Amino acid sequence: MPLSEVQSQAHAVDALSSALGKKQVHHAWLFHGPDGVGKELAAMGFAQALVCLDEPYVGCGTCAACTRVVRRNHPDVTWVMPEAEQVERGLAGRSDFTNTPSRDIRIDQVRALQERLAFRALEAPHKVALFVTAHAMNQPAQNALLKTLEEPPRDTVLILISSAPDKLLPTIRSRCAKAAFGPLPLEFIANKVKTSSKKGVEDGLARQIAAMAAGSMARALALDPKALEQRRETIEAFEKLTPNDASGWIALAEVMGEDRGTAEAGIDVLQIWFRDVALAQVGAENLVNADLAPLAMAATSRVSPAGLQRRAGLLEEAKNAITQRNGSTRLQLERMFIEMFTA
Numbered sequence: 001m002p003l004s005e006v007q008s009q010a011h012a013v014d015a016l017s018s019a020l021g022k023k024q025v026h027h028a029w030l031f032h033g034p035d036g037v038g039k040e041l042a043a044m045g046f047a048q049a050l051v052c053l054d055e056p057y058v059g060c061g062t063c064a065a066c067t068r069v070v071r072r073n074h075p076d077v078t079w080v081m082p083e084a085e086q087v088e089r090g091l092a093g094r095s096d097f098t099n100t101p102s103r104d105i106r107i108d109q110v111r112a113l114q115e116r117l118a119f120r121a122l123e124a125p126h127k128v129a130l131f132v133t134a135h136a137m138n139q140p141a142q143n144a145l146l147k148t149l150e151e152p153p154r155d156t157v158l159i160l161i162s163s164a165p166d167k168l169l170p171t172i173r174s175r176c177a178k179a180a181f182g183p184l185p186l187e188f189i190a191n192k193v194k195t196s197s198k199k200g201v202e203d204g205l206a207r208q209i210a211a212m213a214a215g216s217m218a219r220a221l222a223l224d225p226k227a228l229e230q231r232r233e234t235i236e237a238f239e240k241l242t243p244n245d246a247s248g249w250i251a252l253a254e255v256m257g258e259d260r261g262t263a264e265a266g267i268d269v270l271q272i273w274f275r276d277v278a279l280a281q282v283g284a285e286n287l288v289n290a291d292l293a294p295l296a297m298a299a300t301s302r303v304s305p306a307g308l309q310r311r312a313g314l315l316e317e318a319k320n321a322i323t324q325r326n327g328s329t330r331l332q333l334e335r336m337f338i339e340m341f342t343a
């Protein structure tokens with residue numbers, strides 16, 4: 001997909017098109033913004049513009065070079081991502097790696113890239129490297145990459161894609177031109193949810209899914225009606241919890257903490273729910289969980305604004321611990337509920 005077809009990201013697309021239009025493309029770019037809003041799509045379009053021979057600095061989207069960018073087999077376009085990401089995307093098998101596939105981008109991957117970049121481009125006017133989840137680069141890898149950023153090989157463009165750019169060294173960030181991607185508009189996501197569903201999703205449900213996805217197309221398309229039902233169950237179970245009811249906390253922690261996936265999904269649901277309750281506390285009406293508005297109203301009498309803020313903080317802590325894989329998800333959730341209800 002050429003850059004011009006990337007939708008609802010005018011700010012980033014304009015910055016990139018303007019650089020291409022001047023035929024003066026900075027050697028390193030940081031594409032930053034939430035997950036699932038089109039950063040990688042735009043990076044592909046940008047790469048096409050840099051390697052397309054039919055429409056140089058624009059990208060036709062259909063020639064052999066452009067097509068090979070999308071198929072990931074253009075010889076002058078290198079993709080760098082963690083091994084685990086390659087496995088999750090079906091680009092590699094678990095057996096391709098001798099050890100457990102790494103979640104980091106490691107120094108040997110950066111070195112291999114540097115070796116490739118030392119040669120001239122094979123077919124295209126530019127060599128392009130795309131770092132997917134660039135923040136997954138560990139410290140040695142980041143330090144190694146810094147050399148390339150300081151003394152870039154000619155005709156090379158590096159694209160660092162990241163939803164957590166603060167995990168990159170300040171010295172890396174400062175050497176990159178920035179393209180900022182924002183959350184996608186609700187209507188845009190709702191439409192896409194409707195058109196991409198084979199079973200047909202009605203307007204109300206499409207909007208509900210879009211609202212819950214908080215601007216991320218990837219999240220919206222991953223949500224299904226079953227997940228919405230799960231959301232309702234999680235919220236209702238949470239609102240039944242009371243102080244001094246340890247068995248209730250433990251039971252919910254057990255259900256939510258079945259695995260990392262259920263824990264993260266449950267925490268996301270509660271995060272949005274707490275925001276809804278906070279909105280209800282000030283009399284606002286546009287809740288994400290619109291169908292549970294009466295429950296949100298009832299919840300406002302059970303927790304003060306300060307108490308709600310404290311709960312949101314505890315939720316954030318648990319989320320960080322779980323995404324960083326610090327111990328058992330169930331125990332993290334249990335501890336969180338205990339702290340929430342024994343203030």
Ligand SMILES: [Zn+2]
Nearest residue numbers: 052060063066
């Ligand atoms: Zn082309």
